[in-house]
Amino acid sequence: MIRPEIISQSPVFMGITEAEITRLFQQVHYQVKSYGKSDILVNAGELCDRLIVIQEGSVKAEMTDYSGKTIKIEDLEAPFPLATAFLFGKNNRFPVTVVANNEVRVVVIPKAEFVKLLQWNTVILNNYLNTISTRAQFLSQKLKFLSFKTIKQKIAHYLLEQAGDRLAVVELPQTQEQLAEMFGVTRPALARALGEMNQEQLIEVQRKSIRILNKERMNQLLNG
């Protein structure tokens, strides 16, 4: 029923041999469920009391707004787990409705059984802790980034972070277009801000190559 060769590729079960997975799953209760295209796997608001791992096919997560319209949030495919971030915590309800994109087969492990796996197997425990911790760290980073109001602040933060303690020339690894999207601003606005910082002798812009001229004043931008 379960396919260890796929499960073992899932972030939560990574690093576990197929044999070990087979053995572990013999000792917990779980279900393998199949869905056809457009079937609903999970309704938004439903209690998240089980871990769902996609074994075959792909699903999409949709969010329903207050007027009832649905918006697609993301696609997930085998071997990824669903909503690892909502198995625990205060508000452990699915924030999204999950719909099958095609023929889908999933493994459903009740929360209590999954806790057993976490306690039995250090690798699974570490994998799971790493997964949600990494997510929290990612969100935290993103939040910090958004806390900077002006574009110049975002640029300053980004450049100082990229530069670290090393040399003062930062090579942009992306186009300004992509950077602008990361910053959540328009491309001309980003170019304008870069241009102004250039004039203010904060940085020296030469296409993708940016030299930091004044770390001190860059910081003042961020704090004072």
Place this chain on the structure above:
Amino acid sequence: MIRPEIISQSPVFMGITEAEITRLFQQVHYQVKSYGKSDILVNAGELCDRLIVIQEGSVKAEMTDYSGKTIKIEDLEAPFPLATAFLFGKNNRFPVTVVANNEVRVVVIPKAEFVKLLQWNTVILNNYLNTISTRAQFLSQKLKFLSFKTIKQKIAHYLLEQAGDRLAVVELPQTQEQLAEMFGVTRPALARALGEMNQEQLIEVQRKSIRILNKERMNQLLNG
């Protein structure tokens, strides 16, 4: 050395009897360390490979900016744990420097030992998972809120959330001043946005009482 009556109040060890805590701590390696006022417990950037629980006193978390100036981030006191969010995950380094505010005594549990505790004791495991999951959910919420660009969007989101499926009149539980701060905008800007939405027949504002007139168009604000 450890004080079970304090540790048992810590979020991670909540729900465990003092006797059980004493027993558990006999089976893991840990240290109790003391610090004087202004001593540094942890330097930013240091590997976060241990759980630190404050047993007595209080500490402050400071962040050092790129020019070397330090900014206070938050205060933490007994019986709270330090940096639970950074024990696991990809980037498990302390993001802040931790400094003692006064005479401080902490319990330090190496990561590997803490993993043992998680595997031995379901309550600790659940507490810890709940702690970091709740944090991730909180961050996720906050991020969603910040993703709304205009003040009107923030108002629409807030009102629709408050209203839920129930009646269409929302009583503001705070002053506009406080609401404005929550939204990260100035008070006059909030009042202006409310006034405009009033004119546009989206809502009917009467001081702290706001009636939602058109849910459909409120949603259009959020999405399209």
Place this chain on the structure above:
DNA sequence: CTTCATTTGTATCAAATGTTACAAAACTGC
């Protein structure tokens, strides 16, 4: 009711950014 403090509504101006458009520069494949 009167007086004072708080809260709310409104106006004006400046700053920052979005929107749109276009040209210059750099890159790509030939």
Place this chain on the structure above:
DNA sequence: GCAGTTTTGTAACATTTGATACAAATGAAG
């Protein structure tokens, strides 16, 4: 080198919001 595409620089204008100020409305205390 050349033609076409992508990327970048720049401009003009509209929109949104911040900053500041002040008046009107409300609420609280006497």
